[in-house]
Amino acid sequence: MRRVTAAALLLAATAGCSTAPAEPASGPSADSTAASDQIAWGPCTDIKRPDGEPPARQDASVRCGKLAVPLDYAKPDGEKLDLALIKLPATGGQSKRLGSVLFNFGGPGASGVDTLDQAAKALTALRARYDLISFDPRGVERSSGVRCGDGAEMDKFVALDTLPPDDETDREVAAANKRFAALCQQNSGKILPYVGTVNAARDMDRMRDALGDPKLNYVGMSYGTQLGGVYATLFPKNVGRMVLDAPLDPTVTFEQRTLAQTRGFQKAYESFLRACVKETCALGKDQATANTNVENLLNQLTAQPLKVGNRELSQGLASTGVAAALYSELTWPFLEEALGAALKGNGEALLYLADSYTGRSPDGSFSTQMTSFPAITCVDTAERPDEATLRRTEQAALKISPLFGSEGSGGLCRVWPAKGSDEARHVNATGSAPIVVVGGKGDPATPYEWAPKLTAQLKTATLVTYEGEGHGAYLSGSKCVQGLVDAYLIDGKVPAKGASCPAA
The missing domain is CATH 3.40.50.1820 (Alpha/Beta hydrolase fold, catalytic domain)
Structure with missing residues (x-):
């Protein structure tokens, strides 16, 4: 997430x-x-x-x-x-x-x-x-798929870093959400x-x-x-x-959903690490070491993204790639390979996982996966959380999981241009x-x-x-x-x- x-x-x-x-x-x-x-x-x-x-x-x-x-x-x-x-x-x-x-x-x-x-x-x-x-x-x-900017705009949006969780990061995400919502209104306002x-x-x-x-x-x-x-x-x-x-x-409220899903992804991530270290694991000899190596990788990507051709693997994209592979136990071996390669300086496989999640094609175009989701989610609820609720949710989520903790979809819904309903x-x-x-x-x-x-x-x-x-x-x-x-x-x-x- x-x-x-x-x-x-x-x-x-x-x-x-x-x-x-x-x-x-x-x-x-x-x-x-x-x-x-x-x-x-x-x-x-x-x-x-x-x-x-x-x-x-x-x-x-x-x-x-x-x-x-x-x-x-x-x-x-x-x-x-x-x-x-x-x-x-x-x-x-x-x-x-x-x-x-x-x-x-x-x-x-x-x-x-x-x-x-x-x-x-x-x-x-x-x-x-x-x-x-x-x-x-x-x-x-x-x-009539919802569109919110061209491929370049979408690349910026999905690559946003979420670490470290501080005021500067929160301001960057808030500004990106406003820009994204405005583009959605501009391109798909009628629907x-x-x-x-x-x-x-x-x-x-x-x-x-x-x-x-x-x-x-x-x-x-x-x-x-x-x-x-x-x-x-x-x-x-x-x-x-x-x-x-x-x-x-x-x-469930947006806050309840965010915290429940954060627990779910953290649990799946821990299960992945346990399965990995039962045999020779590219991430480390035991679960604690493997987790530390992944956390260090993400922190390093915040400071210095990995070059992948003419693109970069950011911390945000790497986190997305990890989440994508946790949806199915069948993709855990590929996640191990992708993270192991990234630890050695090759971010291609992890970027591929992120692209699969965000709907990005090799030509730089995007499906509507990342744009239809907030469009439907935000009109399906009347909730428009205030800043204090967003920060409380984020802090609670980060305590559950430093990797997957976030404010959920509330930040985007807060600035969404269409009204929501609880029906x-x-x-x-x-x-x-x-x-x-x-x-x-x-x-x-x-x-x-x-x-x-x-x-x-x-x-x-x-x-x-x-x-x-x-x-x-x-x-x-x-x-x-x-x-x-x-x-x-x-x-x-x-x-x-x-x-x-x-x-x-």
């Missing part, structure tokens, strides 16, 4: 599966929208990998399309916004097809269009029975008031209707759990089979079909404590506990979790109360 964002980006979800697109499917089902002209499906022409490059191969059956929805739902016949969608048609034949499953992979700000294509091979069993659908939510990438989760949930019901599905079958991860919860609150009778993985507790913070799915919530004990970004809380708020939910590490369980490689989830989505079998799965 950096000062700017605690976004639960999809690096974790995709780390455990091949990023190469699936082979062309055999025997795709009939088009589920044949009776509807609302979505014009066609070939996908701009799919990107996490590094911004096009995939090496493309599944010829994958289709992309657009759906027009109201920019402002208070004016349903007014200006429209085009939402970008992607469809992976079911492979098991029309007689076995159960309908569609809609995915949101989190963020807020992750591109569902790109991510579903990357995650296809991990979803083979589900795809045999369903069309797999995802989308770029309003304000994200192809769906900023309308990118919140309540509107995104309304969009999902438009998608359900356009897809021809009487009920919405849905898998939401991280932020996608809040989106699913809001949908189930607005449209409980339209809920089909819904799974919420790596859940958020939407009722998306209250969920209650009374009257909906059963909902399955999956929470991970070792999740750094959405701590396990939030899972039972969201389960209780939704009224109709059942909790599954995953004992392993990483952000998100369904795509973690756990056969147990995937089996329970698929059994619900495919056969309608609700997991038993108190169900749990061991670490993968």
